[in-house]
Amino acid sequence: MSKVTFYYGTMNAGKTTLLLQAAFNYREQGLTSIIIKPSIDTRIGNQAVIASRVGLHQECYLVSPEDKISDLLSGLSEKPDIVIVDEVHFLSVPQAIDLLNYSVFAEQAFILYGLRNDYKGQAFPASSVFMANADSLKEVKTICRCGKKATHVVRYFEDGSIDLGHEQIQIGGNERYRSMCRSCHTHSLEKGSIF
Template sequence: MAEMIFKYSAMSGGKTLNLLQTAYSYEENHFKITLIKSIKDTKGKNCVLSRNGMSRNVDILLKENETLLNAHNYKKYYTSKVILVDEAELLNKEQIQELWTIAHLINIPVICYGLRSNFKGEIFSEGVAHLFAVCDIIEEVGSTSLCECGKRAVFNARKINDKYASDGPDILIDDGTKKDVEYVPLCSYCYLKHVKINSEEAKKLANLVAKIR
């Protein structure tokens, strides 16, 4: 039976490029693929775009509570060699469970690309928690996402009007239309320094560390 894979990284980690290269390899060899993304990802509209200019049209632009297990969507993917999902963190838990079912009962491999954590440094969504729970393989995409200090980036910090934000709505897409929203990949140390340092929780932990050192 087929497997379901979750490939994660921080922002700018090369996820979309990896997805598009995978799509290209299959299609170059005349294998059908199905590319899925959530309608919540307004960036690129019904297209998946990588930073280096590669792009491909989406086959299923999945609505918030839309099922993949209906005849209409089944017709789109049932002959596919692989199902690729971009920005999988935007899918809900039920949709992730359906993809898992497609891999294991319909025998189509599924590769989900997405973020692990949100700008608050917490698991991005129930969907991501479920990806970690059920995927057969979980791996980090390369290590191309670098922090400003040169270390590997782990966190996705949000900047509003050029200032780091520690609170706000869970999902705020930087689709180029909101000039004040920006995401910055940071390593753990820089994330702590820039984003968490003023929180009560971080102050408490820093005090504890100062006491024991």
């Protein structure tokens, strides 16, 4: 089956927990899954551990920006029933297209997790490819402080002022990001503060 499902959401929506739960569920059914995650450094095919805040963890493959996911998968000794890819917003557009093509040619099912937009409210390039092409789109919901559904994220400094740095997203700094609805996001950018 070549189905590609894209779970998208904002930060801190619990995507990693969902991902590990999905891998666990496949294992319980006697099905095989592998997890792939984009790497920010140049290590290729390295194994790493993916962990969630609720204590689940599993090994995963890291892919660098030059790496083709199709090469990694076709090099495996056994085809997995499902390939789970975390943080797909960090993939390049060619990597996203390679993944989509591979799903068809190898009849490989994928479950993808990632952010839809960055803290400036702009789509991540790979995420927009998946929004446009995935067979199924599922929103991972989280709530804004005002009670509405959060769809956006702001990045801020310790004093609460808005950080509009150049990098699209900083890795490993979840404490400096806050998920908000579009309205609160717009007001925060306008005021230059999360308060």
